Amino acid sequence: MAESTIEWTDATWNPTTGCDQTSPGCDNCYALTMAARLKAMGQEKYQVDGDPRTSGPGFALTVHPDTLSIPHRWSKPRMIFVNSMSDLFHHDVPVEFIRDVFAVMADTPRHTYQLLTKRSKRLSRLADVIDWPRNLWVGVSVETQTYGFRVDHLRTVPSSVRFLSIEPLLGPVSVNLDGIDWVIVGGESGPSCRPVDPVQVRHIRDACVESGTPFFFKQWGGRTPKTHGRLLDGRTWDEYPAATVGAGV
Template sequence: MAESSIEWTDATWNPTTGCDQTSPGCDNCYALTMAARLKAMGQAKYQVDGGPRTSGSGFALTIHPDTLSIPLRWSKPRMIFVNSMSDLFHRDVPVTFIRDVFAVMAETPRHTYQLLTKRSKRLGQLADVLDWPPNLWVGTSVETQSYEFRVDHLREVPAAVRFLSIEPLLGPVAVNLDGIDWVIVGGESGPSCRPVDPESIRAIRDACVDSGTPFFFKQWGGQRPKSNGRLLDGRAWGEYPARSVAASA
């Protein structure tokens, strides 16, 4: 568990680490870059393959049962981003372990858990065999219009809050916000960051305003995450769903 600099959460918890690339939003994966850095510092839990950043490359999926007890020891309520360095619904994560992670969430109702996945199809397939705690928010990533189908999968999930992470925004995205409780938007950061279109951001914001969906603009992006700030048309958009279970630290 680690305190987080991500604007929309307080801390991160990684019961698994590792992933592989599944769509264009992964091309400049921050987790892959960070994993390589952490491995160089001697953290053996990160097994980076060293391959080119093309589809299928990444760092080895590893399960960490020893981390399951960490949220139990954290007494202060927090917003916790689950698997900032992995994807809990990766095909190599056993259903039994996903259940174990969900059980920890249920045992710690003081926390609010934010789980984000690109594997929306598996998320939907497993929805009926998981016990859904009321303090779990579940989201999926939609970086271009081509991945809007993930939103349909997300709507099948009985999570207390369903959210979209439209980051990095790589082109115009228009989605049906029915059944969606929160939208996060952000530009890409890092040395190879791709530019973000301000009008595409405004279109998503306007759709959220029209539908009454809370809108969170995380960043414009750039060489560093905070290079260009996060003001949109002169204001910071930092809205959250009304159904917060735990207070943000």
């Protein structure tokens, strides 16, 4: 577990590491680049093959049972982003291990856990065979309208908070916000970042305002996450779901 620089969370916890590309939002995956850097620093839990800057081969999915005790050591309530370096609903993660991760969340109700996935079909399929802790927020990534189906899958999940991460925003996104409790929007960052359209950002913001859905604008993106700041129409948008369980925000 590590303190996080991500604006909408406090810390990260990675019971699995590794992933592979599933949609265009993965093209410039920060986790892959970070994994290569961490492996070069001697952290062997990141199994990277080749040079992600040139070949982008992905990095091996690995489960880490030794990390399951980490949240118990944190006495102060925190917002914890689960698997910033992986996807818990990747097809190579055993269902029993997913259950183990969820059990840790249930056993540490002082924390609020935020879990994000692109594997929405598996998330929906497993929803009925997992015990859902009240202090877990579950979200899906939606980078263009093509992946709006992930929102429909998310609506089938009995999570206390369902959220969307529309980051990187790569094209128009117009989704039905029924049953959605929070929306995060952000532009892409990194040397190969693709530009974000301000018109599309405002379109999503306006839909959230109209529906009463909390809206969080993370960044405009650029070579670094902070290159162009976070102001949207002269202000920051740092709204959170009202039904916050566990850690305060």
